[in-house]
Amino acid sequence: xxxxxxxxxxxxxxxNQWQFNxxxxxxxxxxxxxxxxxxxxxxxxxxxxxxxxxxxxxxxDQYLSQLSIPSNLQVAxxxxxxxxxxxxxxxxxxxxSVFVHRHDSPVEIxxxxxxxxxxxxxxxxxxxxxxxxxxxxxxxxxxxxLADKALCLAIESIKSWNSIEVFYFADSFGSMSTKDVGRxxxxxxxxWGQDIGIHAHDNKGHALANTISAIDAGANxxxxxxxxxxxxxxxxxxxxxxxxxxxxxxxxYHPDAIFPLALQEFSVLQAQYKWGSSxxxxxxxxxxxxxxxxxxxxxxxxxxxxxxxxxxNTLKTKVSSSYSLENLLQTLSASTGYGHxxxxxKNWAKNKEVLVIGSGPSSKQHLEQITQYIxxxxxxxxxxxxxxxxxxxxxxAYIACHETRIAIEFELYTDISxxxxxxxxxxxxxxxxxxxxxxxxxxxxxLDSQLSAHHNGCTLDKPLVLIYxxxxxxxxxxxxxxxxxxxxYQDENPKQQEMVKELNNFSQCCGGRFELYAITPTSxxxxxxxxI
Numbered sequence: 001x002x003x004x005x006x007x008x009x010x011x012x013x014x015x016n017q018w019q020f021n022x023x024x025x026x027x028x029x030x031x032x033x034x035x036x037x038x039x040x041x042x043x044x045x046x047x048x049x050x051x052x053x054x055x056x057x058x059x060x061d062q063y064l065s066q067l068s069i070p071s072n073l074q075v076a077x078x079x080x081x082x083x084x085x086x087x088x089x090x091x092x093x094x095x096x097s098v099f100v101h102r103h104d105s106p107v108e109i110x111x112x113x114x115x116x117x118x119x120x121x122x123x124x125x126x127x128x129x130x131x132x133x134x135x136x137x138x139x140x141x142x143x144x145x146l147a148d149k150a151l152c153l154a155i156e157s158i159k160s161w162n163s164i165e166v167f168y169f170a171d172s173f174g175s176m177s178t179k180d181v182g183r184x185x186x187x188x189x190x191x192w193g194q195d196i197g198i199h200a201h202d203n204k205g206h207a208l209a210n211t212i213s214a215i216d217a218g219a220n221x222x223x224x225x226x227x228x229x230x231x232x233x234x235x236x237x238x239x240x241x242x243x244x245x246x247x248x249x250x251x252x253y254h255p256d257a258i259f260p261l262a263l264q265e266f267s268v269l270q271a272q273y274k275w276g277s278s279x280x281x282x283x284x285x286x287x288x289x290x291x292x293x294x295x296x297x298x299x300x301x302x303x304x305x306x307x308x309x310x311x312x313n314t315l316k317t318k319v320s321s322s323y324s325l326e327n328l329l330q331t332l333s334a335s336t337g338y339g340h341x342x343x344x345x346k347n348w349a350k351n352k353e354v355l356v357i358g359s360g361p362s363s364k365q366h367l368e369q370i371t372q373y374i375x376x377x378x379x380x381x382x383x384x385x386x387x388x389x390x391x392x393x394x395x396x397a398y399i400a401c402h403e404t405r406i407a408i409e410f411e412l413y414t415d416i417s418x419x420x421x422x423x424x425x426x427x428x429x430x431x432x433x434x435x436x437x438x439x440x441x442x443x444x445x446x447l448d449s450q451l452s453a454h455h456n457g458c459t460l461d462k463p464l465v466l467i468y469x470x471x472x473x474x475x476x477x478x479x480x481x482x483x484x485x486x487x488x489y490q491d492e493n494p495k496q497q498e499m500v501k502e503l504n505n506f507s508q509c510c511g512g513r514f515e516l517y518a519i520t521p522t523s524x525x526x527x528x529x530x531x532i
Contacts, residue, residue: 002250003221005197006032006238007041008266009056010078011230014295015273017494018043019054024265026068028226033070034257035242039109040069041076041223045098047083052498064106076109078139081118084125095128102133111137111168116146116154126163137221139168139199144176145288148187155191166195166221171210174203174233174277175285178213185217197221200236202228203285205277207236212244226258227266229273232291233281238262274298280308287316296404307388311408338425339457341444346455350477353379355484355519356469357390362520363485364389369531370484373519379482382421382473384465386412387485397421401445401468406431413438421472423457443472451505460502467502474510481516488523499524 043056055063059077087094110129114122126136188196198214200207211222224241228234239262242255280294297308383395386409399421400406423445444457452459453471489496517527
């Protein structure tokens with residue numbers, strides 16, 4: 001029997017930090033229940049870590065109990081195996097700290113997302129969750145990159161656990177064809193002999209076709225989301241999938257129930273966050289580039305078409321090299337780094353004015369006025385990341401700290417002749433080797449909840465380059481810091497809220513060490529001395 005899972009609030013949360021408003025959630029649950037969808041994967045259950053993420057990043061029993069979840073919906077949550085890899089002796093305690101017994105929880109199903117090298121921890125997780133009474137599904141990612149023998153051996157191992165009800169496979173890069181999907185389902189059926197599911201991504205626009213192909217080949221669990229909302233290019237569109245299923249005579253589904261939700265509330269969200277298949281995502285699928293790179297560039301809004309295509313051309317040459325782009329990103333994201341670098345910022349800008357140039361639209365729109373300001377005031381000019389609109393001769397140094405931007409842009413560093421300030425201790429060996437020929441000023445960065453700034457490094461809650469640069473400048477002896485191209489976002493944008501919070505943290509920690517103001521308009525709570 002076919003089972004349809006809607007995972008909109010879980011997968012879609014990658015775009016809005018899992019912050020969905022209450023009215024939308026209530027309407028969503030009613031619509032999903034009315035459509036006949038069998039299971040709602042309502043969110044992740046991350047381990048406690050980031051207070052800025054919304055409720056559906058954690059999907060706690062306490063929060064879920066407050067929702068009006070229709071009785072005909074089975075409730076699932078997803079966990080990432082990688083979160084539990086390094087727990088060792090704390091494993092059982094950690095699992096029971098986030099999962100109570102099934103009888104005391106609104107959750108019935110727990111789905112584990114994992115890569116092949118995480119199966120050992122999956123076995124432990126499945127055993128413990130079974131003990132607590134949950135149905136457990138396993139979602140194996142990047143199946144298209146596995147050799148048939150490796151996949152068969154993995155399935156044989158998983159089957160021996162006797163704890164997994166449904167074996168899911170994910171087309172993680174959205175690169176599979178309908179033929180690929182059919183072949184993989186046939187292979188899984190021959191080894192597994194139990195329920196099979198597919199989670200299809202839409203990088204090539206094939207998510208719906210691949211989902212139908214999986215059903216035709218024997219898969220009986222399928223995922224979709226409203227308007228395809230999900231990480232990167234997104235997923236199969238639920239409204240389209242249900243239409244296809246009803247056309248096949250599966251009258252238990254009623255797609256009309258979700259049409260208003262898709263055409264109204266979620267159309268507004270799609271216009272805001274711009275998920276969906278595109279040429280960029282298509283190219284990322286073809287070249288095996290992790291969609292996170294594309295999503296980050298599109299969300300940033302500061303890369304033009306030529307820059308995005310240039311980055312894709314650079315990244316595609318690295319896929320077959322000695323390191324994995326995805327692993328590189330995960331390594332950078334997981335590293336807490338070191339709060340002490342080998343370079344000291346002490347007296348670097350002593351008693352001087354510094355102009356910090358961000359990559360917001362104003363840095364391009366007002367380049368003439370900015371250039372004149374530099375000629376008139378003669379400040380030290382510090383550029384946040386690589387900003388191709390700013391002539392190199394105007395810049396004294398560049399600064400970077402965010403893992404994705406560094407991973408995307410690090411090859412561009414060889415083209416500049418100015419120093420680059422960055423936390424070398426957070427960089428994996430591959431990037432450190434590459435940077436050996438670049439003039440790097442190693443200003444340390446450690447990730448922790450308590451902000452602090454010192455002459456050779458700082459501690460931040462998140463690797464935000466503006467805050468990283470302000471911390472460095474607070475130790476440098478600067479007496480004035482002017483900002484341009486630091487435009488900000490709309491008030492409701494999570495990135496705006498995040499930056500306002502961190503600016504306030506910086507002000508409480510280091511405020512008063514220098515005068516801070518913006519010379520072009522900004523939506524951040526910063527004093528303005530406009531030059532336009």
